[in-house]
Amino acid sequence: xxxxxxxxxxxxxxxxxxxxxxxxxxxxxxxxxxxxxxxxxxxxxxxxxxxxxxxxxxxxxxxxxxxxxxxxxxxxxxxxxxxxxxxxxxxxxxxxxxxxxxxxxxxxxxxxxxxxxxxxxxxxxxxxxxxxxxxxxxxxxxxxxxxxxxxxxxxxxxxxxxxxxxxxxxxxxxxxxxxxxxxxxxxxxxxxxxxxxxxxxxxxxxxxxxxxxxxxxxxxxxxxxxxxxxxxxxxxxxxxxxxxxxxxxxxxxxxxxxxxxxxxxxxxxxxxxxxxxxxxxxxxxxxxxxxxxxxxxxxxxxxxxxxxxxxxxxxxxxxxxxxxxxxxxxxxxxxxxxxxxxxxxxxxxxxxxxxxxxxxxxxxxxxxxxxxxxxxxxxxxxxxxxxxxxxxxxxxxxxxxxxxxxxxxxxxxxxxxxxxxxxxxxxxxxxxxxxxxxxxxxxxxxxxxxxxxxxxx
Amino acid sequence: xxxxxxxxxxxxxxxxxxxxxxxxxxxxxxxxxxxxxxxxxxxxxxxxxxxxxxxxxxxxxxxxxxxxxxxxxxxxxxxxxxxxxxxxxxxxxxxxxxx
Numbered sequence: 319x320x321x322x323x324x325x326x327x328x329x330x331x332x333x334x335x336x337x338x339x340x341x342x343x344x345x346x347x348x349x350x351x352x353x354x355x356x357x358x359x360x361x362x363x364x365x366x367x368x369x370x371x372x373x374x375x376x377x378x379x380x381x382x383x384x385x386x387x388x389x390x391x392x393x394x395x396x397x398x399x400x401x402x403x404x405x406x407x408x409x410x411x412x413x414x415x416x417x418x419x420x421x422x423x424x425x426x427x428x429x430x431x432x433x434x435x436x437x438x439x440x441x442x443x444x445x446x447x448x449x450x451x452x453x454x455x456x457x458x459x460x461x462x463x464x465x466x467x468x469x470x471x472x473x474x475x476x477x478x479x480x481x482x483x484x485x486x487x488x489x490x491x492x493x494x495x496x497x498x499x500x501x502x503x504x505x506x507x508x509x510x511x512x513x514x515x516x517x518x519x520x521x522x523x524x525x526x527x528x529x530x531x532x533x534x535x536x537x538x539x540x541x542x543x544x545x546x547x548x549x550x551x552x553x554x555x556x557x558x559x560x561x562x563x564x565x566x567x568x569x570x571x572x573x574x575x576x577x578x579x580x581x582x583x584x585x586x587x588x589x590x591x592x593x594x595x596x597x598x599x600x601x602x603x604x605x606x607x608x609x610x611x612x613x614x615x616x617x618x619x620x621x622x623x624x625x626x627x628x629x630x631x632x633x634x635x636x637x638x639x640x641x642x643x644x645x646x647x648x649x650x651x652x653x654x655x656x657x658x659x660x661x662x663x664x665x666x667x668x669x670x671x672x673x674x675x676x677x678x679x680x681x682x683x684x685x686x687x688x689x690x691x692x693x694x695x696x697x698x699x700x701x702x703x704x705x706x707x708x709x710x711x712x713x714x715x716x717x718x719x720x721x722x723x724x725x726x727x728x729x730x731x732x733x734x735x736x737x738x739x740x741x742x743x744x745x746x747x748x749x750x751x752x753x754x755x756x757x758x759x760x761x762x763x764x765x766x767x768x769x770x771x772x773x774x775x
Numbered sequence: 776x777x778x779x780x781x782x783x784x785x786x787x788x789x790x791x792x793x794x795x796x797x798x799x800x801x802x803x804x805x806x807x808x809x810x811x812x813x814x815x816x817x818x819x820x821x822x823x824x825x826x827x828x829x830x831x832x833x834x835x836x837x838x839x840x841x842x843x844x845x846x847x848x849x850x851x852x853x854x855x856x857x858x859x860x861x862x863x864x865x866x867x868x869x870x871x872x873x874x
Contacts, residue, residue: 390854483834595816617858623870631794651793667829723833
């Protein structure tokens with residue numbers, strides 16, 4: 319069992335090479351440790367993505383427009399972590415406002431992948447996945463709108479869970495796309511994922527999308543047995559364009575599940591190919607609306623006032639938002655604007671229904687669905703930054719779960735010849751996180767991928 | 776790349792609606808990138824969605840939420856104004872909008 323001091327030592331030694339934190343204060347960590355609080359996460363080092371509000375601590379979304387913002391209250395998940403005795407280690411890097419799959423759109427610059435520092439850690443919760451993989455913290459909180467927990471977890475070789483939409487309160491999560499956003503744990507192993515979800519899940523009347531599902535002890539689902547479990551294999555997720563090493567790792571992993579007594583079922587999710595298009599209408603539309611609040615009036619960066627109110631708004635936004643944020647605001651405003659709303663936003667919401675129905679049909683035949691998390695391992699920093707469509711298409715396997723509101727977990731399932739981690743995604747029915755934990759735990763306990771540590775060079 | 780749906784004046788109009796101002800160079804960059812993205816997105820028009828209800832909340836079980844109409848603690852003016860770029864008394868200070 320590692321102490322918080324072991325984690326501090328790792329940070330001192332390797333953080334300059336990884337750059338996963340955007341704020342970090344050793345004295346505050348020592349003070350929390352000295353307070354010796356009790357609780358299910360007593361003394362556990364936890365860090366959180368920088369779009370989750372921590373009272374009086376910088377919460378910037380890795381954007382210039384919020385660079386000095388200190389929230390006057392704690393997010394619901396932070397209240398719960400503090401109540402559980404966790405030691406908050408600081409705030410973690412991310413793509414600006416969670417817009418990205420590589421952590422490269424952060425105004426602080428990219429976090430590096432600990433397995434190969436020339437590569438991206440994934441995104442948008444790239445700082446969170448890299449910090450857990452590097453041994454800087456035991457657990458981290460990320461947020462997932464189209465794969466932002468699962469994809470970086472896969473690319474950094476750790477465990478990332480996107481819970482069911484409505485499972486975890488988003489009170490105090492800075493909004494990106496409100497019909498898709500969900501907070502979840504990033505951890506080194508499945509047991510910690512269940513322990514962390516135990517603390518953060520539950521109804522909260524301050525989030526109107528929060529669903530009261532009663533109190534569940536997720537650690538009870540950590541059962542090393544999958545005999546008789548029916549695993550769906552969707553043919554649409556094993557298509558050309560998927561990296562051969564990822565495909566080989568998936569075939570091996572499905573074989574492991576079969577050897578452990580699972581039954582595999584061929585299923586079809588026929589609208590998968592429309593998911594990315596659907597997402598890149600809905601998510602930017604909601605984002606453009608949510609980002610309307612950044613106008614330099616109540617908080618955040620204020621631009622030049624000399625030209626009056628409207629030009630102050632424009633100057634604040636021009637100076638405060640980065641290139642990808644502006645691109646998404648433009649795309650979203652376009653698809654919501656008069657004359658385009660029906661053809662884009664409403665159409666996408668109808669396609670969303672089709673994607674959701676695909677899963678309803680599939681879950682009549684199986685208990686969970688196994689897919690690759692990402693079509694490729696971590697790519698090089700700079701490789702896709704000037705090709706937004708290529709970047710968007712890298713989310714193809716994670717987006718459908720957000721569209722359907724279902725839970726998904728990514729766990730390590732192999733390594734490439736170049737020692738880059740490969741992730742497997744397991745998808746479940748609404749509020750059936752327990753089947754995800756059971757299958758992920760059984761796989762993990764029968765393999766050793768989660769025990770490998772990166773050698774940070 | 777030219778897209779039937781998108782041209783420079785539409786990008787500029789959308790920027791105005793978004794309270795952004797873009798230089799000529801940036802307009803052209805966004806025009807070409809957004810055209811590629813919209814070309815891809817237009818694949819949705821191939822799909823017949825007639826009779827298909829739009830989804831805005833994907834998980835069933837959400838009910839209308841009511842609460843008692845009672846006063847709850849809220850932020851003090853000092854807390855609410857702590858992040859204000861400009862504070863005038865207990866108000867947010869902004870440029871004059873009326874002469």
